[in-house]
Amino acid sequence: MATVLGMNQYGKAETRVVRIHRDTPVHEIRDLNVSTSLRGDFERAHTIGDQSMVMPTDSQKNTAFAYAKVHGVDSIEDYAIALGKRLLKATPAARQVQVRVQEYAWDRIGAHSFVRRGGGLRTCVVTVTRGDARDEWDTRVVTGVEDLVVLNSTGSEFKGFLKEEYTTLPEADDRILATSLVAKWRHTGTDVDWNASYEAAITTLLEAFAGTYSRALQETLYVMGAALLDSQDALAEVRFSAPNKHHFLVDFSDFQVDGLTNDGEVFIAADRPYGLIEAQVIRDDAPTAGDAWLAEPGFC
């Protein structure tokens, strides 16, 4: 018997890059969490401790900071593509790089003053693969959102489901539907106005969530995914990971208070366990993902 190295990647995770654009009297801020991973011919680093082909993760971090200046951050996708190509160029042993970025949004409260906004983190995953020729790159871009917490206070049912020995859930005609959405959508190319595309995508997702009568979270996600693909031709697929954040109607029937009823008005927001619905919606003629999803955290 012998053991061999299989898949492997390494990089610097969660570099917290804050870029202030000061060129104009009114500052702009981009607040990023950047992670990079290199993949390629690094076997000797694992098997005999040879680091000669290894760009240190410290240097990857340095490059992430430098490129926030050299290239700037017009959009996280644009920045991640430039950073990824630089890391590949500087590391001959690397065949592929993945750059993952989360962006925290800020609202302006003054010329140089900001308050952090909630309502979802913008994300991207950019995978760049070295081609045969110099300066030939295969670049895949996945844009997404995390922690987008949405809730419908009516317009949701769950009934007609499979029953067996351990079924105790009553059917529900009118319930709260809520989730903390993680969604990611894959672009077919890179000739994209990334900021405009993102804003439009969020609008489409929220409108579809708000406008869909739901017979299950699965159905709502499918409608959201189809709406997003319909709205932008240059998207190939959407993936969702959606915890069903249960809101249980509180039972008032045992309280000794005359006439006290709970007609869909008072709920307990539960923590655990939670339903977890994961699904992919694909444009049926879309090109395949290649390595774009490789080594992604989770289904989505």
Added chain:
Amino acid sequence: MATVLGMNQYGKAETRVVRIHRDTPVHEIRDLNVSTSLRGDFERAHTIGDQSMVMPTDSQKNTAFAYAKVHGVDSIEDYAIALGKRLLKATPAARQVQVRVQEYAWDRIGAHSFVRRGGGLRTCVVTVTRGDARDEWDTRVVTGVEDLVVLNSTGSEFKGFLKEEYTTLPEADDRILATSLVAKWRHTGTDVDWNASYEAAITTLLEAFAGTYSRALQETLYVMGAALLDSQDALAEVRFSAPNKHHFLVDFSDFQVDGLTNDGEVFIAADRPYGLIEAQVIRDDAPTAGDAWLAEPGFC
């Protein structure tokens, strides 16, 4: 030697109450995290296990849910006052109750659809003490905000400080100033439009933060506190707990790239350690706090 019971309180923490107001075609949502603590003559529960005077924490939770219906949630302060009085009335052994509420804000995206907003949690701490006569209550209300993350990208210095053997910090003429603010302000009475007061307070705090040239976070906090007291006569004091969220300028000088400079443009947002500034600003003729701050988490 003998041991005796000292201070004590008990209650139910973090009851997640969601109240949907469905009276009109457009639903309203109030999303709360409610904690209650009873104080009083509960010594026998500790020393001989006698529960006869103890309202179970489970009943406190039930009451929190019921009062979201019975009383409603026009504001968290109003709801907390009503809930606190009910708990005192129902528990003869209790001399005092404290109700602490955090509120998660939601933005509307449809008639019955919402997306959770970030940008600070509204909080209140209500302390009700039983008086000598029936239906006589001393009610103290503290309103606040948590997780209000603000940043000035310029207009902040830190210099002229004390130097000794272990000082290595260079003086800074122009730095980023950022904090995740916790603030609490004490009302002198209860005849208050709680929602209007809160909105005005947040505006005042943000304007003072954005509009103040800062020679230290201490100075900024003091200005914010004084502005808040100036803006609302019915406030007695303000307390702040403000981590100095350090943003360090990244050093580009060792990079082998001609002409690459970092002129206040690229920063690393650090996690730990962080400065922690805590201060109280008081109206000099304000009545004292009494028990209103008793057993509060932290300085603030």
Added chain:
Amino acid sequence: MATVLGMNQYGKAETRVVRIHRDTPVHEIRDLNVSTSLRGDFERAHTIGDQSMVMPTDSQKNTAFAYAKVHGVDSIEDYAIALGKRLLKATPAARQVQVRVQEYAWDRIGAHSFVRRGGGLRTCVVTVTRGDARDEWDTRVVTGVEDLVVLNSTGSEFKGFLKEEYTTLPEADDRILATSLVAKWRHTGTDVDWNASYEAAITTLLEAFAGTYSRALQETLYVMGAALLDSQDALAEVRFSAPNKHHFLVDFSDFQVDGLTNDGEVFIAADRPYGLIEAQVIRDDAPTAGDAWLAEPGFC
């Protein structure tokens, strides 16, 4: 009207100091999270931005690192006392300093190799106040433990409690009792073998928890506090903050399976809400705490 500065303190929080003692062939490790706060005559820093009397929090951090070498870390209490005195000496405007330390424990797996242990963080809060004479100090030491998660699978009841309109909890003859304990105990002096005292205190607390039939968590805490005070003469008081980590018996009665019963065997561990019991047990002739608890996070 005028506004004035009230209570205030500032310092560096959560400096992660790791000290390797390499004097012997077998290394020792001390892994600390250190926070310091200075109190005193710092009003001008708040009101007019004068930093001349302010030791920067950065210097406090530097001193925390330096003293891990200069003084060493035989125990966190000993280290905190030395660090506190140094900070006071170096900062003439400071009247008082508080040093708070958490220690992560490690188990040895080799001469220079360790695996982190769970089972509770050791903590201390040391408050040093400047006296009238040079090198005269008032030193108060509070030792404690956090995240000590303990569970009794039987020997706990809860019944005979107060009933009112919103009571629905059934009485329980035999339930799980579990908590994630925070405890702190105040020493009357500083001539203490800190490490031996801590180890003995944990043993006493665990034995009292395991050995006490519980009619409520309140009773268990009181017994634990009294046992600790009984076991060490040099302790003045104990404070507890104990979430009642509810384990609810899962209801099998609606399952369509013949003979399936749940006789205290299967529970769901709930997250929120949770009961929260806070109590202080005092030696009745103990000296008072003075400022030792000032500005402490929480009741405990």
Added chain:
Amino acid sequence: MATVLGMNQYGKAETRVVRIHRDTPVHEIRDLNVSTSLRGDFERAHTIGDQSMVMPTDSQKNTAFAYAKVHGVDSIEDYAIALGKRLLKATPAARQVQVRVQEYAWDRIGAHSFVRRGGGLRTCVVTVTRGDARDEWDTRVVTGVEDLVVLNSTGSEFKGFLKEEYTTLPEADDRILATSLVAKWRHTGTDVDWNASYEAAITTLLEAFAGTYSRALQETLYVMGAALLDSQDALAEVRFSAPNKHHFLVDFSDFQVDGLTNDGEVFIAADRPYGLIEAQVIRDDAPTAGDAWLAEPGFC
């Protein structure tokens, strides 16, 4: 254009099952976090809201509790296999089920009393696929550990690495090596003494970590993986996800203290960013994983 449903799965996540075995005078406790996901022919639930083939996630939760009684929890692997088969049997539309379990360990402090241990969570991922015949199952088992925090205080270097324009890291002859290990290993069959195998695996991993001179974390992981495969013939592969928890030597050179040096004694434990090393070590004649890793969180 048309959109179609791609990959999809659904289930109940993080059901907190606590099982007390009370058959003997000394109780045993198993404390689990259980997640289940069903995969199969559920397209109509997504596209037209038809739930007739959908076992509710609530029923999956009920089954997780019931099987803790019906089947018991001798090991998490054994329990997960039984639970997975039950869910498949009860859901004709499901082709495959994945059961993921985390186990919290407890140490005994009395006949019915326990204190929670730290030092790593045991995990398993069990994937059961329906075969062609009744009661024919393909069962894949992956065992693992999370949050196993280990540290070598010497015996680690990092030098000879690639240099380019953004390299500033000095070479290190003697540094701290620390990680919070996530490891998973795939069994080739199911005829395994799961508890004995797990204990032996942890011992092997810790010994390899402590006993290996490290020229990079990559090399240490490879040695650990090879040692684990060598030690148990019935393992096919190991996967690691290992954050490089940086401990930076604190620079004392700017302190104004004569003779103060830092000879590998005082470090700051950094939070972010961190290196992230991910690698797979395979027995070269091992059968492939099939669907066993499908939809796993992360690389590992």
